[in-house]
Every structure is written in C-alpha cells, then in structure tokens.
Amino acid sequence: MNKTKETFVFGFALFAGFFGAGNLILPPLLGFNSGADWWLVALGFIISATIIPMLALLAHANVQGTMYDFGKKVSPVFSLFFCFCIFLIVIALPAPRTAAVTHEMAIAPFFGTSSLLTSIVFFVLAFFFVINRNNVLNILGKYLTPIIVVILLIIIAIGIAFPAVEMHASTFELPVVSGLLEGYQTYDAIAGLLMGGVVLVSINNSKKTMSFKEKKVMIFKSGLIAMTGLFIIYAGLIAVGALHNSEFNEGISRADLLSGLASKTLGSTGSVFLSILVSLACFTTAVAIIVSVADFFKAYFKQYEKAYLVTAIICCMVGIGVGQMDVKYIIDIALPALMFIYPICIVLIVLNVIPEKWASSFVFRAVVLVAFIFSIPDFLGFLISAKELAGINKFIPLAKENLGWVLPAICTFVLVNLYESMIRKRTTQL
Incomplete structure (x- = not known):
C-alpha cells in the first residue's frame, strides 16, 4: 500500500473512530434549538469537537508515545492518574453509550428486544474486532467509513436543499458557548488522546519502517482528513436541524429528532438507512475506544502477555452492564465527569503542541x-x-x-x- 492510500485509510479510520453515538445525536438538536443562530452554535461546537481533537492528534505527532507521555512533565504519578481517569471515563460512559444509542435507534424500533440483549450482542461482536488488532484500522478505513459518510451526506444534502418554510428563533443566550460546551459530550478531545495512540501503534505495527518525521506527517495528514470530514458532518447536521426546526414539536428528544430528519430526507426508507448508519457509527467508535485502552495497558504491562486480552474483556463486560441503560441517563451523568477532566485534557493537548x-x-x-x-x-x-x-x-x-x-x-x-x-x-x- 503506497503512502497516500495508507494516509487516507488511516484518515477514514480516524473519522470512524471519532464519529460515534454523540456525534450523531447531538448536532441536530443543537441546530433545532439555535434557529438562525445555527452557524454560531456550529462555531462553538466545532472548536471543542474538531479543532481541539485535531490539536490532540498534532500533540501525538510531536510526542509519538502513549497518552502517559502527555502529562509526564507534570509528574509521572500525575500522568498515570490522569490516564486512569480518562480510561475509567471512556470505558464507563462513551463506549457503553454506543450500545445504548444503537438499541434505541436501530434495534428497539424494529425488533422490540431488551436493551440487555442488544448490549451483549453489540460488545461480543466488538470484542471479536478488537482481538483482531492488526486489521482494525484497515477494516474501519476501507469498508465501514465510506458507508457512514455516504448515508450522512445524502441526509445533509437533501435536508439543506429542501428546508422548511419557516424557522423558529434561537433558545440560546450565548450560542457559541452553548455549542462549545455541548461539544464536550462528543468526547472528541478525549478521543483525540486515544485515537492518536491507535494510529501510532498501527503505524509501528506496519511492515514499513518510518522515521519520526514521516510518522509526524502521516498523523497530521490523516488527522486533517478525519477532522475535515467531522467538520462537514457537524456543520451539516446542525444546519439541517435548524432549517427543519419548525416541523417538530418543542421538547423533542435527540433520537426522535434524528429519526424524523432521516424520514423527511430519505422518505419511508429513512429509518432503515438511519438504523444502518447508527449501528455502524456506534460500533466503529466502540471498537476504537476498546482498542486504544487495551493498547495502553499492553504497553504499560509489557511483562504480562495477556494484558491486551484481559483489558478488552473488562471493557466489553463494563460496556454490557452500562450499555443497557437509557441514553439520556448516560449523557446526564457524564456532565460532572466531563467538567472535571476536559480542562486538564485541553491544557495538556495545547502544551504538547x-x-x-x-x-x-x-x-x-x-x-x-x-x-x-x-x-x-x-x-x-x-x-x-x-x-x-x-x-x-x-x-x-x-x-x-x-x-x-x-x-x-x-x-x-x-x-x-x-x-x-x-x-x-x-x-x-x-
């Protein structure tokens, strides 16, 4: 595989790893509540959910180590504590949330089965992808991401081309700040800390020998591809939510709004396409999160051969337990944790860039x-x-x-x- 093709594969894989449950259900409701101010909300959202994650990837390109190296200058003890906090959060919140969103939007409407069954099947499948570590980025970048992108772009293009007759006014006093803080819920800054390490490990595992500078360039270019994709999708979903906000009842849930937009843009088949999109986006993110956590513990406990496998099993078990809960509940309990960890994440990212x-x-x-x-x-x-x-x-x-x-x-x-x-x-x- 030549370098250009490899860069695009890594870029698409990064996009798939970043783009999960929150990235799908958060932007449309932001647009719905922002009305004509949607572009200001989009600006704030993009700062926390695109620009900061890109800086995290650039920091990885500079450091070229694990997430542990991000905080070493503060102290080794602090860095280790920071890593464990991050991993605890991602294992307990965004990873299980992918299963919860998949159940509410892709499984329950068609099959009516229990959330526990969905969670079990979801994380068993994720586990099989995770243990096939060397092919993860290849599978995500070559096959799953293009499907996700095509479906999303169709929804956005039709939604923007055929807007509603009127648009309700904004409910935000400070649109930029509201968008910025809502971007925390995507976990993209944290994902940048995790996914940069995944790409670096994948580059090191490849047969090609690359210099420090070559790795830096590849991480930068693949990150730029991923963030450009996220920028287009985020801005597009926010705009569609705003342009069609008069067509939905006030107080509509995130999941119902996204389902409604899919139906309005893709017709009767919209719910089917959305189910495929949700399932793929959530699944790729869950796999990426578990791989990144398992990679870290494999590197940290080098003397323990089964560190990767044991970590993957623990992540999947926690995912099954929390993933059966309601999406809104998982989002609500995440806010204090994000307010605690995000400032430290952003500071460490910037200082390493x-x-x-x-x-x-x-x-x-x-x-x-x-x-x-x-x-x-x-x-x-x-x-x-x-x-x-x-x-x-x-x-x-x-x-x-x-x-x-x-x-x-x-x-x-x-x-x-x-x-x-x-x-x-x-x-x-x-």
Missing part, C-alpha cells in the same frame, strides 16, 4: 494546577445548587459560562513564561 521552549515542566505544572483549581466550580455546578457557588463565580471571569478555568490558565502560562525568560536572561548575563 506548542514549541518546547514555551512548555517547560514548570509551565506544565503551573498551568495544569491552575486549570484544575478554577474548574472545580464548573464541576461542582452540576452537583450542588448554583446559589451556593454564586459568591465564588462572580469573581471568576467566564465562570457563569462554565469556562472559569480558561483565563486563569492563559494568564498563568504567560506569567510563568515571562518569569522563566527573566531567569534565563539573568543567568546569561552572569
């Missing part, structure tokens, strides 16, 4: 610590009454928008770099 001269160990420690401290009110905001946090939030810029960590982290980055620059100048003068 920028030139090393501006990202010393001291910078890593200071910025991560400040981001964590100032994100605590955002995290607590989903657990306790907003009134109890009002006294704290009024002193923190952007706290009301659940982004109170952003400006303190940026200021810390600038101040620490200025301090280190002054120290270097003094040392040089002496």
Whole structure:
C-alpha cells in the first residue's frame, strides 16, 4: 500500500473512530434549538469537537508515545492518574453509550428486544474486532467509513436543499458557548488522546519502517482528513436541524429528532438507512475506544502477555452492564465527569503542541494546577445548587459560562513564561 492510500485509510479510520453515538445525536438538536443562530452554535461546537481533537492528534505527532507521555512533565504519578481517569471515563460512559444509542435507534424500533440483549450482542461482536488488532484500522478505513459518510451526506444534502418554510428563533443566550460546551459530550478531545495512540501503534505495527518525521506527517495528514470530514458532518447536521426546526414539536428528544430528519430526507426508507448508519457509527467508535485502552495497558504491562486480552474483556463486560441503560441517563451523568477532566485534557493537548521552549515542566505544572483549581466550580455546578457557588463565580471571569478555568490558565502560562525568560536572561548575563 503506497503512502497516500495508507494516509487516507488511516484518515477514514480516524473519522470512524471519532464519529460515534454523540456525534450523531447531538448536532441536530443543537441546530433545532439555535434557529438562525445555527452557524454560531456550529462555531462553538466545532472548536471543542474538531479543532481541539485535531490539536490532540498534532500533540501525538510531536510526542509519538502513549497518552502517559502527555502529562509526564507534570509528574509521572500525575500522568498515570490522569490516564486512569480518562480510561475509567471512556470505558464507563462513551463506549457503553454506543450500545445504548444503537438499541434505541436501530434495534428497539424494529425488533422490540431488551436493551440487555442488544448490549451483549453489540460488545461480543466488538470484542471479536478488537482481538483482531492488526486489521482494525484497515477494516474501519476501507469498508465501514465510506458507508457512514455516504448515508450522512445524502441526509445533509437533501435536508439543506429542501428546508422548511419557516424557522423558529434561537433558545440560546450565548450560542457559541452553548455549542462549545455541548461539544464536550462528543468526547472528541478525549478521543483525540486515544485515537492518536491507535494510529501510532498501527503505524509501528506496519511492515514499513518510518522515521519520526514521516510518522509526524502521516498523523497530521490523516488527522486533517478525519477532522475535515467531522467538520462537514457537524456543520451539516446542525444546519439541517435548524432549517427543519419548525416541523417538530418543542421538547423533542435527540433520537426522535434524528429519526424524523432521516424520514423527511430519505422518505419511508429513512429509518432503515438511519438504523444502518447508527449501528455502524456506534460500533466503529466502540471498537476504537476498546482498542486504544487495551493498547495502553499492553504497553504499560509489557511483562504480562495477556494484558491486551484481559483489558478488552473488562471493557466489553463494563460496556454490557452500562450499555443497557437509557441514553439520556448516560449523557446526564457524564456532565460532572466531563467538567472535571476536559480542562486538564485541553491544557495538556495545547502544551504538547506548542514549541518546547514555551512548555517547560514548570509551565506544565503551573498551568495544569491552575486549570484544575478554577474548574472545580464548573464541576461542582452540576452537583450542588448554583446559589451556593454564586459568591465564588462572580469573581471568576467566564465562570457563569462554565469556562472559569480558561483565563486563569492563559494568564498563568504567560506569567510563568515571562518569569522563566527573566531567569534565563539573568543567568546569561552572569
């Protein structure tokens, strides 16, 4: 396989790994609620669900290690704790959610079987793909992704070409911020940390010997292909949701809206096509998540030959247990966890992308610590009454928008770099 073809296969595989349950059901409802402001909501959504994940892939291209290497400059103990938090979240929330969405949108409407049965069959099939590790990206990139893309583009093209007569007004006070925070629910920033490692392992497992620079270029190009695809799909689904928002009842669920849009654009066969799309998108994401987690533990426990297999079994068992729950419930319980981990993820991604001269160990420690401290009110905001946090939030810029960590982290980055620059100048003068 030549490099260009291999890059596209990796790019399509990355797209398939990123594009799962949340990526399908979140954008249309965002558009539905945003009306004429859909492009502002899309801007915020794309920042957290496309640009930041692309930066995560670029960080992987720079680091060319595992996710453990992202936080090593803070401390090895912190990095290990961070990795375990990420893996706990993805195993317990987004991976099982793929089975839950598959059941609600692709199985229950046609067969009426139990969610437990769907979850069992879903993760048994996923397990067989996962243990066939060396062919995973090839299968995802060559066969499954093109099917997903074609069905989605047809729905988007018809939906935009034949809009409703009228459009309801936006329900968002801050459309960009609303889109940005909703993008957290796609888990794409976390997926960037995971999927970059999957691509890197796949490149290393290939028969070709590639230099550090060649791997960096391939990760960048394949990431650009994947993120371009996500950008088109996200913006398209948000636009379709907005253009047809007057045709659905207020308070419609995410799943029902997506089903309704599929029926309006593809007619009576829309539900069938949507079932195929949902099943494929969710399945590819579940496989990618489990592979990434198993890859990490295989690398970390090198002396234990069955680390990959045992990890895959545990992930699938957890998936079966949580995957039988309601989709809305899984989304709701995820919010506090995302508010806790996302600021740290974003900070680590950015610090691993920028030139090393501006990202010393001291910078890593200071910025991560400040981001964590100032994100605590955002995290607590989903657990306790907003009134109890009002006294704290009024002193923190952007706290009301659940982004109170952003400006303190940026200021810390600038101040620490200025301090280190002054120290270097003094040392040089002496």
